[in-house]
Amino acid sequence: MxxxxxxxxxxxxxxxxxxxxxxxxxxxxxxxxxxxxxxxxxxxxxxxxxxxxxxxxxxxxxxxxxxxxxxxxxxxxxxxxxxxxxxxxxxxxxxxxxxxxxxxxxxxxxxxxxxxxxxxxxxxxxxxxxxxxxxxxxxxxxxxxxxxxxxxxxxxDNQRVSSSAIRQALATGNLDKAGKLLGRPYNISGRVIDGDKLGRQIGFPTANIQLRHNPPLRGIFVVSVYGANPSSPEIPLPGVASLGVRPTIHANGKPVLEVHLFDFNNEIYGQRLQVDFLHKLRNEEKYADISTLVRQIEKDVAQAKEFFMTAPTHFNRLCGVF
Ligand SMILES: Cc1cc2nc3c(=O)[nH]c(=O)nc-3n(C[C@H](O)[C@H](O)[C@H](O)COP(=O)(O)O)c2cc1C
Ligand SMILES: Nc1ncnc2c1ncn2[C@@H]1O[C@H](COP(=O)(O)OP(=O)(O)O)[C@@H](O)[C@H]1O
Missing domain, CATH: 3.40.50.620 (HUPs)
Structure with missing residues (x-):
């Protein structure tokens, strides 16, 4: 090559x-x-x-x-x-x-x-x-x-496959369609960098992934993540991700990709992760206070776990695991 x-x-x-x-x-x-x-x-x-x-x-x-x-x-x-x-x-x-x-x-x-x-x-x-x-x-x-x-x-599905059709599917949160046109789930990869160190305090540590480009999608997602699994980085771990400007915490924030992995408690700063976006849960919101945000994140995690439980064939088709 x-x-x-x-x-x-x-x-x-x-x-x-x-x-x-x-x-x-x-x-x-x-x-x-x-x-x-x-x-x-x-x-x-x-x-x-x-x-x-x-x-x-x-x-x-x-x-x-x-x-x-x-x-x-x-x-x-x-x-x-x-x-x-x-x-x-x-x-x-x-x-x-x-x-x-x-x-x-x-x-x-x-x-x-x-x-x-x-x-x-x-x-x-x-x-x-x-x-x-x-x-x-x-x-x-x-x-x-x-x-x-x-x-x-x-x-x-009778539509010409194009990068712009994929951008549109991602922008409207239609990850199934984007995945079909791409032949794989849409993913973003990058290194884990330091964040505000607030995640651990509120009970949801999140690996912050360095973004090189303005992302084509925003919101809260069910994800599977390659590169974090300590025994085999090629086996993905399930989690939830937030891709947005975190209006509850910052007034004029830049887009940040953060991933919370389920049942995981390792130090992964500096590691290179690939985040596969499987399903959009909701748009990002500005909450009145952090405890309201935490209650919403708890619901997001419950819904994402439900997704993995109830859609194994769907997940299987997209990722080839479970
Ligand atoms: C599943 C999930 C959903 C989130 N939803 C929102 C949201 O709607 N609005 C918001 O301002 N921040 C949201 N966040 C981002 C949190 O504000 C962020 O994770 C927290 O500030 C910790 O940041 P740190 O990792 O830089 O310490 C969400 C995070 C996660 C993991
Ligand atoms: N379940 C988890 N999901 C994601 N990262 C985790 C998890 N458990 C521990 N970590 C580690 O903790 C860091 C995130 O903690 P956090 O307090 O949100 O710090 P930061 O603001 O620097 O991202 C991650 O970068 C990772 O090294």
Whole structure:
């Protein structure tokens, strides 16, 4: 597995390539990567993905760009899990944004990456002003030594799978739908950092997870957590999570992800956890005082335990455990 952190003339072996942002690495992306691997294998090429960092919309309109489903690390892990041979991370900067579609084809695809087979989505646009499309790629493919295949849309329940459909499902608390489109429960990972040390005092210690991006969902959730189990970090532990600004405690707080694990009393500061979001319990509220908040957290915990008791097949399907 190779990761190219800039596009220079890396590829000695000709490659089969697909290009995209791959935010979320959802079931549509996974189908595309499976087709890429299959074609690369048939043609004796390396299966390679080109992705952009930052996301082009974060570069052009940083304040209006959609929230990310996956940070760079999570996206890379998702791509690596599919078993492709290499990932080329293309720095999306002003030089790259100015590149004409013609030069992208001749200079990047042909001369630098030696692309011999190219897979693109049906809505793929590229080059300055998004002027390049699949018709242009088809027209220039022979003279640049590659063939082009257009991937048809992948549908789930008659809807095209897309990162924006997943963002919308998460924003409205529809975690079942988000999980179906992603092919796994939505998750956030990060290190456990220090919080306000209030959790232990009120009877609900919470591991505070460092957030790298503005999260696409808010509220109180049933979660399963990888990385905390002392004997086997690959076995998840059940818990509840709060993802919000904690209005009861702070006036102008930033979003914080906190997880309370059931029947657990270990020190896990500094550990890297993966939090899988299984079910939304409610929206975050501002309570009159801490004792009212504590009574509500007790109800949240009871409901979450009920979820694990009554929906074992559901949980089983999502996580492959219990
Ligand atoms: C299940 C659960 C639900 C929560 N719900 C809310 C809420 O509705 N409003 C709120 O202000 N804080 C809520 N919190 C956050 C608590 O205020 C927070 O866990 C507490 O301040 C401890 O923070 P610390 O870990 O930084 O010490 C919730 C926490 C948990 C675990
Ligand atoms: N059941 C539990 N769930 C989550 N964290 C726990 C639990 N029991 C102990 N811990 C530990 O306690 C810490 C949370 O305690 P807390 O008082 O909320 O402190 P902080 O405000 O620093 O998060 C966690 O980071 C973890 O190391």
């Amino acid at each position: 190779h990761i190219w952190r800039r596009i220079s003339a890396h590829a000695k072996t000709p490659i089969a390539l697909t290009i995209g942002n791959f935010d979320g690495v959802h079931v549509g992306h996974q189908a595309m990567l499976a087709r890429l691997k299959d074609a690369a294998h048939q043609l004796g090429l390396h299966a390679c993905v080109m992705t952009f960092e930052p996301h082009p919309r974060e570069f052009f309109t940083p304040h209006q760009a959609p929230v990310r489903l996956t940070g760079l690390r999570e996206k890379m892990n998702g791509l690596i899990r599919t078993g492709i041979d290499c990932i080329a991370i293309c720095r999306f900067n002003s030089d790259f944004a100015r590149l004409s579609p013609e030069r992208f084809i001749t200079h990047i695809l042909n001369q630098k990456l030696h692309v011999r087979w190219l897979l693109i989505g049906d809505d793929f646009r590229f080059g300055a002003c998004r002027a390049g499309d699949s018709a242009m790629l088809q027209a220039r493919s022979a003279e640049n030594g590659f063939t082009v295949e257009v991937m048809p849309s992948v549908l789930v």
